[in-house]
Amino acid sequence: MSDTSTSGLPRILAVVAAAGFRRHSTYRQATIAGAFTNTMFGFMRCYIMLSVVDVTGQAGGYDRAQLATFVWVGQGLLAVVNFWTPPELAERVRSGDVVADLLRPVDLMAMVLATDLGRAGYALITRFVVPVVVGMLAFDLFLPADPLTYAAFAVSVLLAVLISATCLHLVALTAFWLMDVRGVTMVWALLSGAASGLYFPLTLLPDWLATLLWVGTPFPSLMQAPLDVLVGRGSAALMVAGQVAWLAVVVALARVVQRRALNRLVIQGG
């Protein structure tokens, strides 16, 4: 039994990820509405940022094209790296449906992460592509010349998706104690938006604060890191290494919290 469980796991998770992709692909109107909204906000954010560059010549160390890329690719990544969708698990804990999840022969967190990778894959070919193409047509974007940069960007995005999904799993796990996770979700949405570089490049912040965010929180790993890797600001290797480190930290934390949450469930009941 144990040998099949180890050799079969990657395949199971691949199928679960494919199902996650399929599940999200059933919501076509939501996809169109989301891509449209992301694109509209792209124009708004881009004009605001560029107006700053027009006055000062640069903003936070980015030139015009880099900044336009930062904004438009950021608008695309917004749906790939999950920021705002409340975790499904929290609702399942509240309703009691989590019981069905626990009766699977596969670890809960592995199922959650695989499903989210599928979701991210679907978002990549829909919600990511639309704003980026529109941005390319409407503005002069900075496009890296080195193919390796694109590869590093892809790795960095994958890491960002995993870090975000793990953090959201942590948010969801608080449901085992709190039942209602709306408060925690709001705090997460606020912090992950403001401290990740989603709303504005973190380089606009005072140095000490930006450093504090990079070193002390996983948030810059979600958005600023992949975008800086793409526009070639700072060391790509260093940023990806930072993401790997943060992924290790949040996964370890999530394992501990999940174990305690499930212990609490099996001892105290739903």
Add this chain to the structure above:
Amino acid sequence: MTAVIKTSALRKDFTVWHKTGRLRRQRRVVSAVDGVDLTVTEGELLGYIGPNGAGKSTTLKMMTGILSPSGGQVSVCGLTPVPQRTTLALRIGVVFGQRSQLWWDLPLSESFSLLRHVYRVPAADHAARLRRCRELLDLDAFLATPVRQLSLGQRMRGELTAALLHGPKVLFLDEPTIGLDVLSKQAVRGFLAELDARGDTTVVLTTHDLADIEKLCRRLVVIDHGRVVHDGTVAQLHAAYRSRRRVVVDLDAPWPADLVLPGASVERVEADGLRVTIALEDTTAGELLGRLAGSVALRDLSVREPEIDDVIARLYAGR
């Protein structure tokens, strides 16, 4: 006969906090399951019933590894459920009537093929089991429908299928017929009867619908206040609670009030004395009829078997 499920002195205590003042709360321990000894052998179909809050679901959750016991032992398929939950999951199937294990936004057929991978079922086994469920549960009409659009009856048939696709040794059903219409109930019952007849799956069924029990279960365990109050056949339950058969007679002339019937008692006189219900206590229907034929003008009669609802109601009420 090997024991597939075995519990001994199984207990589950919950701590509840009572508000006793503005800030003060008092701790109280409630035993939801209070010393249950149960052995279920391979292939058995066990009815597990009790009033709301009796501890049925709590027992099932301990057997499936969702709750850890506060005391006593439980083993299912030779495994200890909570620590070995993910291994046990491969050998058991579970349907909670009020929960869903299907993927809300996927068509039923995709949920099934996803489950095949999650449970690592060989394609041929999966196909054979699915074919059987499709026939017996009439799934074809809604296999391509997303689960969120299914009616409750359709969804429950899907849930049953999902619980069986990996060929579990034990199937736990927690109120699988709750809220279903007559046809869906019949479909579910017919399916379970067929499953029982094959004899390779052990089934533990909790329900409030006693027709489920009468039609399906030879063995019935009644639990109340966390304790087993009856473990035996339905007939034994009737015997223990002295359920009585009844004879209903229709007469051409009104019932003579002074008629004495040894070993039987008149329960009800209706329709201006033209219809009488007589409960049999110490006599047989034949003896009663012989006596009646000589005394009254019989037009019609029927013999009613004791109803399980009555005996269960008496059992619950007398606690």
